[in-house]
Amino acid sequence: MGIITKKGAIGTINGRTGDVVTTKWRRTDVVKSTPEKKKKKKGAKLQPQSVKIGLMSKMLSKFKKQIQIGLDKKTNKLPGFQMAMEYNIAHAIKGEDPNFEIDYEKVIFSRGSGDIAWGGSLTLLEDNDFLLTWETLSTSNLKKNGQDLIHVMVWESTKRRGAVYSSQTATRAELSTVRRIPGTLIPGTIHVWVFFSSPDGKTVSNTRYMGSLQPTLENYLFNKQESQKSGKTL
Numbered sequence: 001m002g003i004i005t006k007k008g009a010i011g012t013i014n015g016r017t018g019d020v021v022t023t024k025w026r027r028t029d030v031v032k033s034t035p036e037k038k039k040k041k042k043g044a045k046l047q048p049q050s051v052k053i054g055l056m057s058k059m060l061s062k063f064k065k066q067i068q069i070g071l072d073k074k075t076n077k078l079p080g081f082q083m084a085m086e087y088n089i090a091h092a093i094k095g096e097d098p099n100f101e102i103d104y105e106k107v108i109f110s111r112g113s114g115d116i117a118w119g120g121s122l123t124l125l126e127d128n129d130f131l132l133t134w135e136t137l138s139t140s141n142l143k144k145n146g147q148d149l150i151h152v153m154v155w156e157s158t159k160r161r162g163a164v165y166s167s168q169t170a171t172r173a174e175l176s177t178v179r180r181i182p183g184t185l186i187p188g189t190i191h192v193w194v195f196f197s198s199p200d201g202k203t204v205s206n207t208r209y210m211g212s213l214q215p216t217l218e219n220y221l222f223n224k225q226e227s228q229k230s231g232k233t234l
Helices: 048-071 080-091 217-230
Strands: 015-017 020-025 028-033 118-124 129-135 149-156 161-165 176-180 190-197 208-213
Touching: 048 080, 048 149, 048 161, 048 190, 118 208, 129 190, 149 176
Parallel strands: none
Antiparallel strands: 015 020, 020 028, 118 129, 129 176, 149 161, 149 190, 190 208
């Protein structure tokens, strides 16, 4: 910054001229250089942690209600969704920057002392429904936990879309449930997780990854046409 002590032949200059700005401050003419503009780097590379956050939040945001049931407890210091983000970013992402991937077998939506879905299987049926089965231990008290509700979460890893199913349609004691894969997730690779919660929501089990399925578009379209002929909807 400079101060004009003597006016030139052209009189007082006020405003911007080239790389300088002339203005008045307390009745004194002052010359300042123009501030440098901060240049934004085009295509700037995201930091690895930002990539991981974006990758995981895209998925977990679909399952906020289930995470609230599975992780949002009064005794926890953090909200359920924040706990899910921190745990899964730390334990369920694999690969090297910038090629990070979700390690689906390690993703969790719940943590608790309830019995998990022991054993069991995941089977793709002919009409792109899937059969989900589980077992109970011989020591399990079905009189006490047989009415536990099952929560089923699915995620298609290519389109990055998910679906959840009502927990009111199957209980632990039933040992199986059949669910329909939404057409928006077909074709693709479908990942499936489950956990149980008591009817009052006070007790939950840990999450169990049940495996993956690969439904086909051809099978979906065929069954959609058959359903339309019979007046049913998929």
